Amino acid sequence: MSESNLLGDYVRARRELVTPEQVGIPVSGVRRVPGLRREEVAMLAGISADYYLRLEQGRDRNPSAQVLESLARVLRLDDDATAYLLRLGADKPRRRRRRARKESVPASVAQLVATLPLPAYVEGRYFDVLAANALATALSPRLVAGANRLRDVFLDPAEQALHPDWESAAVGMVAGFRESVGTDTDDPRFIELVGELSLASPLFSRLWARHDVEACEGAAKHLDHPQVGGLRLHRERLGVGGASGQTLVVFHPDPGTDDADKLALLASAVSGLHPYAPAIEASGG
Structure with a gap:
């Protein structure tokens, strides 16, 4: 997990868990990657393959909620996972690393x-x-x-x-x-x-x-x-x-x-x- 690219790491990991059959893509021959290809996710989500690649690589950190919800649909995310994806998309730039905080019970x-x-x-x-x-x-x-x-x-x-x-x-x-x-x-x-x-x-x-x-x-x-x-x-x-x-x-x-x-x-x-x-x-x- 890359601390600086949480959104890209997440969509890549979830992409690899969705099979072509689950989203109605016919398969022929041997596929070299697990799950869906980047261009397949982009096509199903209605965005360009280049834009999706930028999201995975962390070169675009401000996707719209509409794009994220489209990705959630393609990646077959449930409500909890979709909410998490939306939080990642809204995340602000990384803060300087904090010191450990000790939790105490009221x-x-x-x-x-x-x-x-x-x-x-x-x-x-x-x-x-x-x-x-x-x-x-x-x-x-x-x-x-x-x-x-x-x-x-x-x-x-x-x-x-x-x-x-x-x-x-x-x-x-x-x-x-x-x-x-x-x-x-x-x-x-x-x-x-x-x-x-x-x-x-x-x-x-x-x-x-x-x-x-x-x-x-x-x-x-x-x-x-x-x-x-x-x-x-x-x-x-x-x-x-x-x-x-x-x-x-x-x-x-x-x-x-x-x-x-x-x-x-x-x-x-x-x-x-x-x-x-x-x-x-x-x-x-």
Whole structure:
């Protein structure tokens, strides 16, 4: 990924993932490039091949919204990916690289996490765990302040074993990470994390090169917990007011189910006497 040509890198990566058959182009013979050719994208989007080439090479950085929306249609982008493309097209010239900014959890949010009778943690913009209660840590020992969700999912075998289909979870996590970061790629924390994972995890490197974008939303999560076995929990993601980029993540079971009983068992083991006595580990705030 070129820090100075985010738009060009993105449309090139997405172009390589669209087959001619998907857009109705007949294929004959052997094609030397994966996906669509530049001139094919340009033709389908109604722009000149030269202009599209300038966009990919970063020589034209001010495409209109109409051009970007045409490209989104050709590249078969969904709503999240189209919004991301439009943000890239509206991006301003790169600022001088900033110093790393330490994220801290608002005190009231840390108190809330501490008192919730459910597994809960606060996640920062770069998927750092900023605060977690004891029940979250009982769900996964990696859910502690100072950990990073991306690093654990891609590099920690114990975290991978917790997710029956961890590679599928990894796909969504990378797409959500790109959505969370957006165009703010000059932050030292981002550079450090992407560099480390690109070197240490071939899977991360492949997924990052796809430029998938997807907003992180609530979903049902299936876990294979080493102590209580299979768990199906709902994961809710709530934006933290007054703390840009921070998300409160809460897990909860369907009432009256085996999953609720298993979670109560975990809570009892954590708290000793009272199944919902809270504990907190937090950084900042």
